[in-house]
Amino acid sequence: QSVLTQPPSVSxxxxxxxxxxxxxxxxxxxxxxxxxxxxQLPGTGPKLLIYANTNRPSGVxxxxxxxxxxxxxxxxxxxxxxxxxxxxxxxxxxxxLSGYWVFGGGxxxxxx
Amino acid sequence: xVQLVESGGGLVQPGGSLRLSCAASGFTFSGYEMIWVRxxxxxxxxxxxxxxxxxxxxxxxDSVKGRFTISRDNAKNSLYLxxxxxxxxxxxxxxxxxxxxxxxxxxxxxxxxxxxxx
Numbered sequence: 001q002s003v004l005t006q007p008p009s010v011s012x013x014x015x016x017x018x019x020x021x022x023x024x025x026x027x028x029x030x031x032x033x034x035x036x037x038x039x040q041l042p043g044t045g046p047k048l049l050i051y052a053n054t055n056r057p058s059g060v061x062x063x064x065x066x067x068x069x070x071x072x073x074x075x076x077x078x079x080x081x082x083x084x085x086x087x088x089x090x091x092x093x094x095x096x097l098s099g100y101w102v103f104g105g106g107x108x109x110x111x112x
Numbered sequence: 113x114v115q116l117v118e119s120g121g122g123l124v125q126p127g128g129s130l131r132l133s134c135a136a137s138g139f140t141f142s143g144y145e146m147i148w149v150r151x152x153x154x155x156x157x158x159x160x161x162x163x164x165x166x167x168x169x170x171x172x173x174d175s176v177k178g179r180f181t182i183s184r185d186n187a188k189n190s191l192y193l194x195x196x197x198x199x200x201x202x203x204x205x206x207x208x209x210x211x212x213x214x215x216x217x218x219x220x221x222x223x224x225x226x227x228x229x230x
Binding site: 002033034036038044045046047048051052057089091092093100101102103104105106 | 149157212223
């Protein structure tokens, strides 16, 4: 069971907007630690998508955006494209004894 | 361009050992914290072990503490993970990643598969 909670799957048609939630607790997201998002295409390693809640690395389209509020964060993808079909993971830091770097369980995005 | 290339994975029997390597290039290796993250088949991501740029500070996940040892050779731009007393539940793709001070991972390798089975 992952420390951060994500929906197992989301789906949307090309051109639509989807959001993926990431829910934590008072020892991680709620403690003020930033949330980061990774995209993992089939058969490849993860790729940084959003860092520090809202920031996109160079090369990431502005169709991807992130937000954070309280003990939760969200990743939004607008103008869905077929190549967005992938697994998405949120990640933060946890100050509890067994914490440190924590991930969500991952969300499979299907483009219909 | 930052590049991380893992190697050393393979099939090993329960109780056996394996040493993973991660060759880094395209950046000043000694200036960055590094981490090993693993992904069991069909599962999510789990951090395994982290160490500071100098190698003087190390953390392990509870699941591997006492069995795995992380190290680095800054002269060779390489990161290592010595895995002993391997268990079936250690079966996973192991990734090395560069850690930024804001506690996220901006570059990842392609991963190396470790399979623990008799």
